[in-house]
Amino acid sequence: MVIHPDPSLPLVAVNLWYHVGSKNERQGRTGLAHLFEHMLFQGSEHVAANDHFRYVQQAGGVLNGSTWYDRTNYYETLPSNHLRLGLWLESDRMGFLLPALTPEKLENQREVVMNERRQRVDNQPYGRAMERLHELLYPEGHPYRWPVIGYMDDIAAASLDDVETFFRTFYAPNNAVLSLVGDLDPEVAMEEAEAWFGELPAGPPVPEVQVASAALPGDAREVLEDNVNLARLYLAWSLPRFGHEDWYAADLLSRVLTEGRSSPLYQDLVYRRQIARDVSSFVFPTELASTFLLVATARPETDPAALLQALDEHLVRAASEELPPDDIERARNRLLTGWYSDLQTVGRRADLLSQMTTFFDQPERIATEADRYRQLGGPELRSLARRLLTRDRRAVVTVLPRRRGQ
Amino acid sequence: MSPRRTRVDRTRPPAATPPREFRFPPFYRCGIAPGLDAVIAPNGRGPLVNLQFLVPGGGAQRDEEGLSGLATLTASLLDRGTEQRGALEIAADVERLGAYLGASAGWDATAISLAVLSDYVPAALELLADVALGAVFPEPELERVRKERLADLLRRRDQPSALAEEQLARSIYGDGIYGRPILGDETSVERVTREAVRNFYRRHVAVSGATLLVVGDVDPDAIVDKARQAFAGWRPSEPEPVLRIEAPASRSLRAVVVDRPHAAQTELRLGHVGIPRRHPDFPAVTVMNSILGGKFTSRINLNLRERNGYTYGANSRFARRTGPGPFRIATAVATENAGDAVREVIGELRRLRAEPVEVEELEDARSYLLGLFLYGVQTVEGVAGRLEDLAVFSLPDDHLERYPEEILSVDRDSLLEAARSYLDPDRLTIVAVGPGDMLEPQLAEWSPARIDPGGEPVAPA
Numbered sequence: 095m096v097i098h099p100d101p102s103l104p105l106v107a108v109n110l111w112y113h114v115g116s117k118n119e120r121q122g123r124t125g126l127a128h129l130f131e132h133m134l135f136q137g138s139e140h141v142a143a144n145d146h147f148r149y150v151q152q153a154g155g156v157l158n159g160s161t162w163y164d165r166t167n168y169y170e171t172l173p174s175n176h177l178r179l180g181l182w183l184e185s186d187r188m189g190f191l192l193p194a195l196t197p198e199k200l201e202n203q204r205e206v207v208m209n210e211r212r213q214r215v216d217n218q219p220y221g222r223a224m225e226r227l228h229e230l231l232y233p234e235g236h237p238y239r240w241p242v243i244g245y246m247d248d249i250a251a252a253s254l255d256d257v258e259t260f261f262r263t264f265y266a267p268n269n270a271v272l273s274l275v276g277d278l279d280p281e282v283a284m285e286e287a288e289a290w291f292g293e294l295p296a297g298p299p300v301p302e303v304q305v306a307s308a309a310l311p312g313d314a315r316e317v318l319e320d321n322v323n324l325a326r327l328y329l330a331w332s333l334p335r336f337g338h339e340d341w342y343a344a345d346l347l348s349r350v351l352t353e354g355r356s357s358p359l360y361q362d363l364v365y366r367r368q369i370a371r372d373v374s375s376f377v378f379p380t381e382l383a384s385t386f387l388l389v390a391t392a393r394p395e396t397d398p399a400a401l402l403q404a405l406d407e408h409l410v411r412a413a414s415e416e417l418p419p420d421d422i423e424r425a426r427n428r429l430l431t432g433w434y435s436d437l438q439t440v441g442r443r444a445d446l447l448s449q450m451t452t453f454f455d456q457p458e459r460i461a462t463e464a465d466r467y468r469q470l471g472g473p474e475l476r477s478l479a480r481r482l483l484t485r486d487r488r489a490v491v492t493v494l495p496r497r498r499g500q
Numbered sequence: 501m502s503p504r505r506t507r508v509d510r511t512r513p514p515a516a517t518p519p520r521e522f523r524f525p526p527f528y529r530c531g532i533a534p535g536l537d538a539v540i541a542p543n544g545r546g547p548l549v550n551l552q553f554l555v556p557g558g559g560a561q562r563d564e565e566g567l568s569g570l571a572t573l574t575a576s577l578l579d580r581g582t583e584q585r586g587a588l589e590i591a592a593d594v595e596r597l598g599a600y601l602g603a604s605a606g607w608d609a610t611a612i613s614l615a616v617l618s619d620y621v622p623a624a625l626e627l628l629a630d631v632a633l634g635a636v637f638p639e640p641e642l643e644r645v646r647k648e649r650l651a652d653l654l655r656r657r658d659q660p661s662a663l664a665e666e667q668l669a670r671s672i673y674g675d676g677i678y679g680r681p682i683l684g685d686e687t688s689v690e691r692v693t694r695e696a697v698r699n700f701y702r703r704h705v706a707v708s709g710a711t712l713l714v715v716g717d718v719d720p721d722a723i724v725d726k727a728r729q730a731f732a733g734w735r736p737s738e739p740e741p742v743l744r745i746e747a748p749a750s751r752s753l754r755a756v757v758v759d760r761p762h763a764a765q766t767e768l769r770l771g772h773v774g775i776p777r778r779h780p781d782f783p784a785v786t787v788m789n790s791i792l793g794g795k796f797t798s799r800i801n802l803n804l805r806e807r808n809g810y811t812y813g814a815n816s817r818f819a820r821r822t823g824p825g826p827f828r829i830a831t832a833v834a835t836e837n838a839g840d841a842v843r844e845v846i847g848e849l850r851r852l853r854a855e856p857v858e859v860e861e862l863e864d865a866r867s868y869l870l871g872l873f874l875y876g877v878q879t880v881e882g883v884a885g886r887l888e889d890l891a892v893f894s895l896p897d898d899h900l901e902r903y904p905e906e907i908l909s910v911d912r913d914s915l916l917e918a919a920r921s922y923l924d925p926d927r928l929t930i931v932a933v934g935p936g937d938m939l940e941p942q943l944a945e946w947s948p949a950r951i952d953p954g955g956e957p958v959a960p961a
Contacts, residue, residue, distance in 0.1 A: 102545055103878060104520035140510045144806055147796045149513055152864035154871020171875055173522075178514040186510060205809030205834075209765065213812050213832045216764035219658035277520065289508050321762055323654040355591035365588070368644070371651045393651055420596070427598025431617055434546045438879045496762075 095287055096273040096447045096457045097280045100440060106276035108180035109169040109444035110188075111452045113271075114264035116244070117163050117237035117303050117382060122251070125207070125244015128161040129252050130260050132203040134168065135159070139190035143199060146183055153179055156441075161242055164381040165452060171441045174277035178286060185290040188270065191261055197254055204249060211243050219322045223491050230314040230489035231330050231385065235306030238332075238382065266297025271451045275444040305382055311489040319496040324371060325392040327402055328491040333386050333482055336379035337454060342466045343478040344386050348375040349425040350417055350475065351408065352388070356424055359390075359408055369396045369404060381453055386483065398492050412479040416472035426467050433464050522874050524900040525883060528720055532727045533734040535708030539891070540723060541715045541883050549621050549716035550880040552613040553632045556711070556892045557739050558704030559608045560682045561823065565675075566691065569684015571605040573645060573692055574700045578603040578612055580641035582634035587641055590631065599624055603631070607682065608822045609892045610705050615881070618717040622726050629730035633706070637697050649689050656683075657953045661832070663758050664767040664933045667951075671756055671929040672771060672826055676748050707739040711891040716880040745823025747773045750927045755842075755946035759936035759958050766835045766934030770845055771828030772927045777820040777893045784918035785818050787910040790865040791857055792816050792848065792923075793829055797864070799848050800829060808844065810837040818922075822893060827922070835934050839942030842930055849925040856912040869907050 119126050137143040150157045150170050157170035168187075170180050215221040225241045232239040243249075272291065274283050311332075334340040352359045352375045363370035373390040392401050436442050443460070450459040508514075527541035560571040579594075579601055580587040594601045599616040612632055616624040656662045666681055673679030684692075712731070714723055750773065775785060786794075793800040793816025804814040810833045819825030833841045876882035886900055932939050936950050936958065950958045 103874065104522050105874065105878065140512075144797060144802065148864065151795055151797055151868045151871075152860075153516070154867045154874065156872065156875050173519060173871060173874065175517045175519045177517075179516065182508075182510065182514050190510070202806065202809045206805055206812055209810070209832070209834055210812035212765035212834065217660060217767075217832065219655075293507075321760065322658045324651060324658075354595040355588065356595045361588065365644070368647065371648065371655070391655075393647070394654055424592075424595045424598070427617075428595060428600070429598075431548070431598040431600065431615060434548050434617065435615065435879075438546050438548065440878065 096271065096451055097278070097283050098273070098275040098443065098447060099278055099280055100275060101277045104174045104277050105171055105440050106174040106177045106180070106274065106278050107169065107171045107440035107444035108177070108184060109167065109273040109275070109441065109448050110184055111271045111448035112166045112265060113164070113269050113300070113452050114166055115162050115164045116240065116242040118264065119237070119240070121240070122248060123256060124240040124248040126248075126252055126256055126260055127166055128243055129203065129207050129249060130257060131159050131161045131166050132207055133195065133200065133257055134187050134191065136199045136203065137194045138187040139193040140186050141183060141194075143194070146187070149179060149183060155180075162380075163238055163242060167445060167448065169441060169445065171439070177274070177278060177283065181286055181290040184272070185294065188265060188267065188291070189294040191265065192258060195254065195257065200252070200254055200257060204252060207243070207249050208246060211246060211249065215241070215243065220320060220326055220493050222318060222320070223326070223328050223493050226316055226318060227328050227330050227489055227491045228385070230316060230491065231311050231332055233306050233309045235304070237303055237305065238380070238385070262297065264297075264300060267291060267294050268296040269300050271448045273444040273447040273451070273457075275447065276440040303382070310487050313485045314489045315492070316490075317492045317494060320493050322493060322495050324394060325396070325398040325495065326493045327390050327392070327398060327405065328493070329388040329405065329488055331386045331483055331488045333377065333384045335381055336384055340478055340482065341377065341379075341384055343470055343474045344377045344384070344482070346422070346425055346429070346467050346470050347412065347475045347478055348377055348386065349429060350421050351375060351412065353425060353428060356421075358421070359405075362408070363390065363401070363404055367404070369393055369401050379449075398494065402490070402492070409479065409483055413476065413483065414480070416476050419472065422471060422475070429467060430464055524886070525877060527887060529897065530724055532712055532724070533731045535736040536710050536712060536731055536734055538712040538714060538724060538727055539887050540718070540720045541887060542718055542720050543715055543880060543883055544717045545878070547618045547717050548615065548880050549618050549624070549714065549718055550613065550615055550884045551621070551624060551628050552611055552713040552884055552888070553628055554711045554713060554888060554891055555610045555705050555707060555709070556608060556894070557707070557709060557742065558610045559605045561607050561677055561743055561745065562700070562704045563677075563680065566688060567696060568680040568688040569649065569682070570692055570696055570700050571610065571704070572683055573649060573689070574697050574705065575603045575605040575610050576645050576649075577637050577641055577697060578635045578705075579631050580645065581636050581638040582630045583636055584630055584634060587638075590627070593627055597623055601627070601631070607678070607825070611888070613884075621718060621723065625726050625730045633731070633733055635701060637694055637701070639694050642692075642694050642697060646689060646692065649683065650686065653683060653686060653689065660760060660763060660767040660933045663953055664769045664830075664931050667756055667758055667933070668769040668771050668828060668929060668931045669826060671931065672773060673748050677745055678821075678823065678825060702737060703740060706736055708736045709739050710736065713884050713887050715884045715887065747824040750924070751929070753926055753928050753930075753946055755930040755932065755943045755948035757936050757939045757943065757948045757950045758931065758933040759950055759952055760933060761935050761937070763835070763934045765832050766838045766932050766939060767832050768838060768841060769828055769830055769931040770842065770928050771826050772924055772929065773824050774818040774827035775922060776822055776824055778822070778895070781918055781921070783906045784910045784914045785922055786869065787862070787865050787907060788852070788915050788918045789816055789818055790869055791861055792852055795865075795868055799852070800845060803844050803848060804831055804833070804841055808837070808840070810834060810841045820889075820893070835938050838932055838934065838939055842943065846925045846928070849923050852919045853923055853925075856916045859912065862910075862912055862915065866907050866910065870904050873903060
């Protein structure tokens with residue numbers, strides 16, 4: 095548990111990270127962690143279905159939950175006089191979920207999640223690209239191979255038994271971090287948390303995730319057709335985990351290459367040659383490995399092969415020439431603005447504290463995280479590109495406009 | 501601290517402790533240049549500042565007929581060249597500070613905003629003034645932005661939610677101002693000239709009545725001096741008279757199907773004309789909408805999602821505009837449920853008009869709205885957004901102080917009255933974007949017209 099007092103506004107954030115995500119699923123039951131997150135809003139022994147939302151919103155609070163590869167989070171930001179309400183609700187669903195679980199609720203949320211998948215993936219332009227990209231990038235048996243939301247057939251197949259087993263395996267105090275941030279007295283908050291969570295029994299040790307040996311994707315390529323008007327390229331590499339020094343170098347390099355109109359890829363591809371409508375890149379903060387993603391949308395008249403070639407030229411340059419210090423300084427300054435912007439809300443701060451505690455058992459890392467980028471310069475970024483952003487380590491998905499008549 | 505082993509009572513929600521008072525952060529107003537006021541909200545929650553040059557009265561409502569997209573193209577060009585700097589120099593100077601600059605036009609205003617660390621505020625202010633005062637709209641940049649916009653328009657045709665929103669506006673407002681696409685269409689974007697852009701800038705951006713918003717970690721006195729220096733060259737023209745946008749004649753209930761034969765789901769919109777933001781009943785409409793579709797526990801979301809499993813989510817909204825903007829309900833449903841979902845939504849509208857809401861439902865909605873108000877002031881952008889409302893909708897400076905009492909004064913009677921006056925299930929337009937062959941039979945009772953994503957009529961198979 096982490097407590098961080100900040101009395102500047104009468105607000106308090108309650109944030110719980112369970113150290114379980116889609117990586118803890120197995121093939122045939124993908125999407126279970128996310129479906130399970132939905133079930134946690136369907137009530138628990140002392141809270142009726144949807145009353146979790148009702149109680150928080152009637153107190154003037156804002157709430158949600160989300161599922162990712164490594165973790166599932168649940169959070170509310172409340173007027174600070176309602177701290178106890180957040181603790182009651184979160185402790186009830188951590189300790190007393192099963193008595194409230196019914197087949198009807200599961201049936202309903204399965205439908206909701208299938209519609210969520212349609213809305214976010216199947217009915218979105220380019221929606222299937224990320225899924226295919228991960229399937230090319232990660233070998234059979236690697237837990238980052240399947241999508242967090244899961245495959246449609248697996249969502250449909252999830253049983254009440256699956257859900258109960260999932261709860262017993264992963265939802266217990268020993269697999270969770272609680273962060274409280276905002277207008278609170280630390281001693282009172284500690285006592286309250288102890289009162290609501292202290293009596294919940296620990297669960298069994300959480301089974302370790304087996305990671306298949308990392309066979310390199312070897313520049314695997316696939317072309318998808320979709321109902322889109324502009325072609326788009328997705329390039330991905332698997333890099334070291336979040337927290338590794340290479341991760342920070344990759345994050346900074348990504349920002350140098352594509353962030354803002356001063357970035358070399360924007361200036362060359364979007365501004366000067368006008369062969370791309372946009373170009374962007376990210377590196378995911380995940381725990382077993384991280385995925386570095388480079389995405390570019392072609393102009394209507396651009397041949398996607400020419401765009402891929404242009405991206406390749408930039409990658410080769412990043413691996414052979416040192417980036418100018420000004421470019422790195424710019425990216426670092428933007429990163430800092432973004433970081434402070436993030437820290438404005440108690441909710442985001444609580445989530446970062448939960449993250450640092452779950453992954454590293456070091457909540458205090460929140461104070462030094464931005465400093466990690468200060469030690470990085472041209473040589474580190476070039477080395478990263480040369481060692482890791484190579485062709486044999488990547489996968490490429492090209493999405494093309496569907497040909498007429500199909 | 502020794503662990504306390506008192507047993508807690510889990511059977512009911514624990515009592516709240518006494519609330520701490522909250523007031524909207526103080527802000528100050530003063531003149532910076534003739535026709536330009538600054539509104540400054542010093543707010544020290546981090547080393548961040550949000551600067552915004554805001555021109556109410558302009559925006560896409562001023563697009564001339566046949567030149568839809570002019571306001572948004574003009575805004576996109578503001579940071580693409582000034583007397584002092586080229587497009588890439590502006591970007592370089594902004595990004596070197598670690599700042600984020602954005603220029604945009606909504607229906608009612610044009611805004612240039614900068615998010616920046618407080619150490620760099622003087623330099624950022626100078627850049628903001630350069631872009632606001634010195635934009636020169638170079639011809640090659642217009643061509644560049646035009647091509648980008650044409651690609652964006654093409655891309656929007658792939659997006660079912662964008663198609664649905666645009667079709668709904670077109671169906672509600674016809675040829676009226678709010679019926680036009682804010683980004684323009686292929687024809688109008690091709691037609692925009694540099695002369696038209698410069699005219700728009702002179703008549704609707706470089707005008708008296710602009711506001712400089714400064715929110716965040718600043719010393720108010722120091723910032724006023726800096727701002728006066730930076731904006732010393734401001735020579736605004738007189739703004740044009742306020743535009744009056746009339747509500748279109750209402751039509752009877754009907755449906756439009758935008759055919760996407762391969763679609764995995766159907767995007768649904770239902771809507772009709774709403775009321776202007778400044779309308780005295782807007783607070784009642786806000787509380788009413790919260791209950792109808794403005795939050796997770798709203799009637800429409802609980803019905804479509806939690807009771808029926810038709811969708812991942814459904815919501816409703818009254819647009820906040822100076823004129824009578826749209827009221828609309830949005831959801832994406834499994835295609836086989838589209839007809840039933842429409843019937844459920846119409847049923848909810850009728851129910852809200854037929855009987856007063858429960859007391860608890862009303863109290864929940866009011867406290868939720870007040871909670872959102874508090875939640876929003878955590879960030880400099882959130883505070884700036886509220887101050888922006890004052891300028892754009894000409895609301896009095898004490899509006900934000902009075903907001904809680906305005907919301908709390910909405911009772912069951914005024915809410916019922918608002919539902920009866922401003923929800924009209926017999927005058928809805930229904931837009932469904934999805935597989936036409938599956939949708940038409942389900943929507944038959946509203947005699948749907950079928951069109952393709954480009955807006956051309958399609959004959960049923």
